[in-house]
Amino acid sequence: MGSEDVWIIGSNMTKFGKHPEKDVVDLASEASVSALRDADMTMSDVGVLGVGNLMNAGAGIGQQLQKQIGQTGIPVFNVSNACATGATALRVAIMAVKAGETDVGMAVGVEKLAGAGLLGQRGPKPKSETWEPSGRFGAIGSTEGRIGTNIMPGVFAQVGMEYGHKYGGASFELFAKISEKNHAHSTLNPLAAYQKRFTLDEIMNDVMIAYPNTRPMCSGNCDGAAAMIVVNDSKLQSLPVSVRKRAVKISASVLTSDPWVEGCQVLPDVNTLTRNAATQAYEQAGIGPEDLDLVELHDCFATAELVHYDNLMLCEQGGAVDFFKSGAPWRDGAKPVNVSGGLQSKGHPIAATGIANIHEIVVHLRGEAGDRQIEGAKVGLAHVIGLGSACGIHILEKAA
Amino acid sequence: MTDPENLESIQQVPFVDYLVLGEHPYLCANECNQCKARFFDRRNACASCFSDEFTKVRIVTTGEVTSFTIVEMGPVPYVSAIVDCEGTPVRCTLIGVDPTPEEVQLGMKVELATYPMGVDSEGTEAIAFGFTPSKK
Known part of the structure; x- marks a missing residue:
């Protein structure tokens, strides 16, 4: 990484789920104030603020947040990057600290999505009397269902x-078993939106959304926020030992977008940019996939989790099915994946997700994960992908 | 307002501008003159090599299903698929096949087919495309 290392000294996520009594800024405030308290800091210590929110991307949620927790005049970066929005907000804070612009950065991701329904669907177009071609395909109507799907x-x-x-x-049953694993894991996570264990039969016989994904195999729209405080080495050394001993090192922080590959125009290629990000991250950290004690990856749907075993090089290329069948990604397996319950049960408040998955790793590396603690966890990886696409990968290490 | 000389021919428009109608309809891509990357939509420059010169090329009308899903939200289930047409991947809806995992198979051979989707207030008929299991 060249310059000084960057450390996470404060981390928090709200419970994911339905929060009808709280607005977006309430949720962001709750996570932010808790993360500051966790770092034993106040807003007067923070030199840069990165805030991610997708559904109100033009609303300046960062500034709205400052008005509730402290207006100190620091630069605010409001970011939106699809499902990678939270990871992008954190990247902004990390980059500012690494660039030497400030010693302390804060990143927040927040979303209110409960009841939002199916994402990716466009509203009906206004009816015209005659066929009018529009857009870059010159389409005369909605392409959904007519030319495949966008949902x-x-x-x-x-x-x-x-x-x-x-x-x-990769059969329907295999994908359903991946979902069975994550729902089983969620029963140990009190912050998950859903903590219900499903049998394989229940998952396969639930409402079919898009074959082979039934309803429990899809991530849940919900509300939530997550926040993190990061500092450089010099700052860390000046902090009390109680903060230093819980600090978690960011050994790699990477954000990639899609390079051109044939076919990415007809089906988004979530593989190449993830593999590129993983390669860069392992190199930055000087750590290989074999060193990881746990992984939180972007299981927005059960069908997505399978391909990311391969993209993150947790198995040999082409070996994701065998990797899953070996039991490795279960919490008592060789390479625990999504012990939080993953997006399928923890929930997926979009902009919060990319920080919440890192929070999960932080909690384990600190040895504070309670009933779901992966014993002796020293190294973890968090992955998130937003269609379009953007991929964020962070590798974290326990303080030596 | 109808031109008496054209009474015989019904005006038709394609659902998207990369569907070319006629006796033997086909899909048409913008191919980059430099690197041969193919795009179905209008492009300002090539996403692969940044060149800005393109030529229209005809896509073969037969292919193989390399991925699919059956979308069951909404009133009528439909099959979305990716079809590899001799190296050019095409996104489409499969037609002429039951939308069930028993009937739709990865690797199945399919071919381009068109169908009318309705007539507007001026009598112009819109023609859409899908891929359907090959007859051979």
């Missing part, structure tokens, strides 16, 4: 099915 469960279903076509072995 997220359908797009990610095809991502998983494409992997199955390429390497074999």
Whole structure:
């Protein structure tokens, strides 16, 4: 990394779920104030603020947040980057600290999505008397259903099915078993939106959304926020030992977008940019996938989790089905994946997700994960992907 | 307002501008003159090599399903698929096949088909495309 290391000294996420009594700024405030308290700091210590929110991307949620927790005149970066929005906000804070612009940065991701319904669907177009071509395809009507699908469960279903076509072995039942794992994990996470364990039969016989993804195999729209405080080495050394001993090192922080590959115009390629980000992250950290004690990856749908075992190089190329069947990604397996319950049960308040997944790693590395603690966890990886696309990967290490 | 000389021919428009109608309809891509990357939509420059010169190319009308999903939200289930047309991936809806995992298979051979989707207030008929299981 060249310059000084960056450390997480404060971290918090709200309970994910329905928060009808709280607005977006309330949720952001709750996570931010708790993260500051966790770092034993106040807003007067913070030199830069990165804030992610997708549904109100033009509303200046960062400044609205300052008005509730402290207006100190520091630079605010409001960011939106699809499902990678939270990771992007954190990248902004990390980059500012690494660039030497400030010693202390704060990142916040927040979303209110409960009851938002299916994402990726466009509203009906105004009816015209005559066929009017519009857009870059010159389409005379909505392409949804007419030229395949744009809805997220359908797009990610095809991502998983494409992997199955390429390497074999990816059946409806296999995808459902991935979901069974994550729902089982969620029963130990009090901050998850859903903590219900499902049997394989229940998952496979639930409402089909987009084959092979049934309802429990889809991430849940919900409300939530997560926040983090980061500092450089010099600042860390000046802090009390109680803060230093809980500090978690950011060994890699990477954000990538799609390089051109054939076919990415017809089906988003979530693989290449994830693999690129993973390669960069492992190199930055000087750590390999074999060193990871736990992984939080972007299981927006059960079909997505499978391909990311491969993209993050947790298995050999083409070996994701065997990797899952070996039991490795269960919490008592060789490479625990999504012990938080993942997006399928923890929930997916979009802009909060990219910080909340890092929070999960932080909690384990600090040894504070309670019933779901992965014993002796020293190294973890958090991955998030936003269609379009943007991929964020962070590798964290326990303080030596 | 109808031109008496054209009474015989019904005006048709394609659902998207990369569908070329006629006796043998086909899909048409903008191919980058430099790197041969293909795009179905209008592009300002090539996403692969940044060149800004394109040529229209005809896409073969047969292919193989490399991925699919059956979308069951909404009143009528439909099959969204990716079809590899001899190296050019195409996104489409599968038609002429039951939208069930028993009927739709990865690797199945399909071919381009068109169908009318309705007539507007001026009598122009819109033609859409899908891919349907190959007859051979």
